[in-house]
Every structure is written in structure tokens, then in C-alpha cells.
Amino acid sequence: MGTMNLKMLLESKELERCPFPIPVGWFHVDFSENLKVGEIRNVQLFGQEWVLFRTESGKPGMSDPYCPHLGAHMGHGGKVCGEHLRCPFHHWEYDTSGWCKSIPYAKVMPPVVKKQAILRTLPMVEKYGMLWAWYHPQCEPPGFELPYIPEIEDATGYAGARRGSWTANTCIQEIAENGVDTAHLKFLHGAPGIPPVDASYDGPIMKLDIGKGYIVGTAYGPGLNVMRFNQHGITATMISYSVPISLEKTQMNMSFRHVDYAEGTPELHASKKVIDHMIGAAEGEESAGFESVDFVVWNNKKYRPNPLLCDGDGPVLQFRKWFKQFYPGQEDSTKI
Numbered sequence: 001m002g003t004m005n006l007k008m009l010l011e012s013k014e015l016e017r018c019p020f021p022i023p024v025g026w027f028h029v030d031f032s033e034n035l036k037v038g039e040i041r042n043v044q045l046f047g048q049e050w051v052l053f054r055t056e057s058g059k060p061g062m063s064d065p066y067c068p069h070l071g072a073h074m075g076h077g078g079k080v081c082g083e084h085l086r087c088p089f090h091h092w093e094y095d096t097s098g099w100c101k102s103i104p105y106a107k108v109m110p111p112v113v114k115k116q117a118i119l120r121t122l123p124m125v126e127k128y129g130m131l132w133a134w135y136h137p138q139c140e141p142p143g144f145e146l147p148y149i150p151e152i153e154d155a156t157g158y159a160g161a162r163r164g165s166w167t168a169n170t171c172i173q174e175i176a177e178n179g180v181d182t183a184h185l186k187f188l189h190g191a192p193g194i195p196p197v198d199a200s201y202d203g204p205i206m207k208l209d210i211g212k213g214y215i216v217g218t219a220y221g222p223g224l225n226v227m228r229f230n231q232h233g234i235t236a237t238m239i240s241y242s243v244p245i246s247l248e249k250t251q252m253n254m255s256f257r258h259v260d261y262a263e264g265t266p267e268l269h270a271s272k273k274v275i276d277h278m279i280g281a282a283e284g285e286e287s288a289g290f291e292s293v294d295f296v297v298w299n300n301k302k303y304r305p306n307p308l309l310c311d312g313d314g315p316v317l318q319f320r321k322w323f324k325q326f327y328p329g330q331e332d333s334t335k336i
């Protein structure tokens, strides 16, 4: 009989499900078409509420709800006035960068107002027909740019309107870790084998090659992943853009695109089949897409900061080391 390792046997009681803050990155907020000029509404993202609005010239804005004056919630009764968000309480106005631009009854503007933004806003861009916000816990400016993705940015040449949205009851890191966990592809998804994985890391970018060119993917921070599936002589692309709703809830979003092959061609048929396979909807397929199986694991697991790994596992620890950069100020945390 071996000796008992009580620390190991009792460890799971102490574990947390999601011991992480909201990570830094560009995150999908909504599709551009869902935010009209002059519109204002409240959204729950990054563990808090935000006021999302679009100015008269079409610029998107996303601000902390609570007015720096006396704390009114600007998403309840506030208005878009020209290029500004106007608080309902005393009509102070803010631009999309959080600068106070008007106090209608002040003879002299408070000096601080002329020097700096006083309302927290998130930098936003519109790309791929979507609204993107840059989240940083200490309000630092964007550290990288969103990439050019021909599959959704070229006006012609690509097709595919399929997209999906799912909510997982876990944090974004746990979902992202699936990408390097190649062993689960065989055992959870029923893939014929464990594909080899080649990962490389460069600042906020991680590149993955799974199965020697079968899946070639690039992650741009925690909020954007472009995976190209090469099979049957075609390439089908999955663009994945997850966003943290709270510390333990993530909205997973995906768009599926392929080359705009002519109707009735074997290439079009193959492209659609590969996309069906990605979401586990292909008929007669013994492998299971993430929808049916990954969620069961994600929604119930705990995070093990010191996992017991074996030689057949993918580069889980390297992935975690890379992901740590998105938690600034947490470098010395032993939990992560």
C-alpha cells in the first residue's frame, strides 16, 4: 500500500471554478447592424453594466453607467445628443472618449474636466461588421490591433451566413484551453486519434497547427480566434469571438465562412460538410461537436492550477503561461 497524499486527495474542495479576473483584450460586443444611430442601451459585459450608444455621426460608444457628477445611471433616461451621451439628471454631456463636453448651467467648467476624461469609456472599433470594445482593467489603451480577415472583410470571394451564439457557465480561459487540449478531441469528441499539435506564441498572438495542417488557427488575445480547417481539398473558416459576461459566464460566438464556390460543385458540398462537422451537425458523423459535449464539461468543472498531466497531453501549461499576460497585475498570483 502506498502512502496517502492528503494534499492531493483533498485538494478539489479548495479549488475554485473560475479564479480569474476579466482578461485584457478586444471583445465582440454586438453586430454593427444591431446598434442604430442615436440608440442607447444597457449591456452586461466584463462583469458589470455598460451604456452602449451610437452618436449622430455613427460613432459607437460604451461607457460606465454612473455619471461622474452625482451618479445617475445614464442608461436609464440618458440620451444621445449629437456626438455626446447626455445624462438625464442635470444634462452633463460626455463624448465617446469620456470627456465632459458640456455642463449647461456651469459658468466655469471644473478645471479637471479640461484636463482629462472623467467618465470611463472603452475604446471601440467597427470591424467585420461588428462592434468591438477594448477591455483593460486599468483602462490602458489598446495593446494590439485586430487583424485583417479576408473571409469576412473581402466584399466578394467568400460566402457563408451561418453563425451561432452560446452561453457557457465558465470563464473564457477555460474555454480557450480546449484549443491546446488535443487529447480530449479523441475521448470527448470521438476523433479517430489524438492529433499532433504545434503551438507558437508571439506576444498576444498564439498560433496553433493541429494535425499537421488539418486545423491552422491564430488567436488574437482572448477575444478572437480564426481557425482554418483544411480537408477534402478545401478550406473552411471558423471565426470565434467569445466575450466575458461575468467572471463565470462567457458568451461564445462563431461565424463560419468558406470560398464562394458555385452552386452544385463538389467544393461547395465539401465546404458545407466541414462546417457541419465543426458544429457537430453533420449527418452520419461519429464525432461530436462542442455544442453537445464541451458544455457539459465546462459548465461543471473546477480549475486545477496544478494539473497532473501525462506525456500524451497537449501544451496546456505553455498555453496558461501565454494567457497570463491578459491578467495584468496578477503576475505573482499562485492560483493562476
Ligand code: FES
Pocket (backbone or CB within 6 Å): 067, 068, 069, 070, 071, 072, 087, 088, 089, 090, 091, 092
Ligand atoms: S448626475 Fe449626471 S448630470 Fe448630474
Ligand SMILES: [Fe+2]
Pocket (backbone or CB within 6 Å): 178, 184, 188, 189, 290, 294
Ligand atoms: Fe472541445
